[in-house]
Amino acid sequence: MVTKKFWRQGEPYVWATSLALSLILFMTFLLFYVVLANGVMVFWPKKVTLATLTDGGHLLGEVIQEEKNPATGKKRVQFKIGNRDLYGLDFKWVDEASVRSFSLPPDIYVLERQEHGNFYGSLQELRIPGLVLPADKKESLQAALDAILPQRAEVAEIDRQIAILNRQVESNNNKLARLRYHKQEKTPVAAALQEEAKNIKAEFDRLVVLLGSKRAIVSANEAVMVDAGGQEKIIALANIVRCYQPNSMSWLEKCSYYGKRLGELLFAEPRESNTEGGLFPAIFGTIMLILLMSILSFPVGVIAGIYLREYAKDGYLVKMVRIAVNNLAGIPSIVYGIFGLGFFVYGVGGQIDQLFFPEMLPTPTFGTGGILWASLTLGLLTVPVVIVATEEALGAIPPGIREGSQALAATKFQTLTRILLPIASPGILTGFILAMARAAGEVAPLMITGVVKLAPALPLDGSFPYLHLDRKFMHLGFHIYDIGFQSPNVEAAKPMVYVTTLLLILIVLIMTSTAIHLRNKMRERFSVADL
DSSP states (O other), rough: HHHHHHHHHHHHHHHHHHHHHHHHHHHHHHHHHHHHHHTTTTSSOOOOOEEEEETOOOEEEEEEEEEEEEETEEEEEEOOOOOOHHHHHHHEEEGGGGGEEOOOOOOOOEEEESSSSSSSEEEEEEEETTTTOOHHHHHHHHHHHHHHHHHHHHHHHHHHHHHHHHHHHHHHHHHHHHHHHHOOOOHHHHHHHHHHHHHHHHHHHHHHHHHHHHHHHHHHHHEEEOOSSEEEEEEEEGGGEEOGGGGGGOOHHHHHHHHHHHHHHSSSSSEETTEEEHHHHHHHHHHHHHHHHHHHHOOOOOOOOHHIISOOOSSSSHHHHHHHHHTTSSOHHHHHHHHHHIIIIIIIIIIHHHHHGGGGSSSSSSOOHHHHHHHHHHHHHHHHHHHHHHHHHHSSSSHHHHHHHHTTTTOHHHHHIIIHHHHHHHHHHHHHHHHHHHHHHHOHHHHHHBOSSSSSSOSBBTTTBBBBBOOOOOOOOHHHHHHHHHHHHHHHHHHHHHHHHHHHHHHHHHHHHHHHHHHHHHHHOGGGGGO
16 A cells, blocks of 8 residues: 555656756766866876886887786886877887886977977977077077067968968959959959959069068078987977976976967967867857857747747647647758758859859859858757747746736737746747757758868958858867867877867857856746736
């Protein structure tokens, strides 16, 4: 009897629900812990260990992990040895039994380079014409890098000017193509554009020659480094991003280095096939994609939900629409990507090119992937969630509120806009939060509607018309996929995978937390109990 009462009251279901919730929370915190533990300390400078082997050889690098060798059953150590241009690999396993001793030489340098990864070794000589350097080797390499900073800044400025000229050439060519398409290539306007093109080309050639001479001057500054085995390597100082000696750094110096790496991550562009450097283009593209998706999908979803709940008459057609909306939420995202490619890119984008950019064909302008089509595709993917949330939020309002409003001579539209929507806004925002969180992590639809490995320019910049919706873009989710599964050196890319994953999680948490805060404010202001 007691057992029947126990089951009848539903106690097992309560405990099962609690257990399921506990498991979900545990797995969520475990996931976040794994990403946090592997991502936070990526930029902290690690000690560089010198291993003296029993055969007389030496191995220099960072100790990454230790484990038992499955072949011999003995302990082995994985070193990140760097020096890819010398050894052809970044990592090497060494059995601990084959190591005579470990040491931490204080004079060892770590050079972060534009290409070929890190270099681990000691400084032998600096070759910088006409520059007096400190006698202390520890200060001389950093002083040399600081001394050529003005030259590197000049090279960067010339590169920037060449990029501006390239944009001007592209704009000029587009205008000339339009004139040729309309049979106006012999007009004074066309002549002026052709003259401008000649001036741009002359300036471009001058800058290219100047850039070559400046780069030759910068490339003449070299550092002669020596690896653990005594092999010399000449490295151009222009190829060195930064240098440091981790074995002799103080705690404050390590914190300063960590801060610089974080700043580079957030505001610099990627390098080394996206496995090093910054993530600013991907961060910018992710946030802009979510904002555009929200602007395009949220109003449509809310209006559709309002119509289905407040204006549509119950019938066979409305039931079919509701069933379709509910089923759309379960369709795989790649299907939306195929639809976006066929309808938006080739369909709508192709028609736009035919109407407004015929002179550019067969080269597409909007008839190819871009951030606009990717945003519309994600908007279609998330709009069913907003529709359902809007319907449910409006349906949860007691009928007496509608009746009381209409009894006071308010129209249906006034009741909707001044009473029902404010009360339902917290529930509507809940659907929007779920839609935004899902869209932030979607990658499959983006791969065929506009995302790329490396975007040459941002969709939003200082050149007219400032917002370039036809441009391709970078995305943190695709960046994770690219460096985690498409990189030729997956082991070297693994730290950046964790960093990018952590950054994507933080962006989603910040945006959803902001939306949740606004929802709670609206819930306090438009509570049904206060009406």
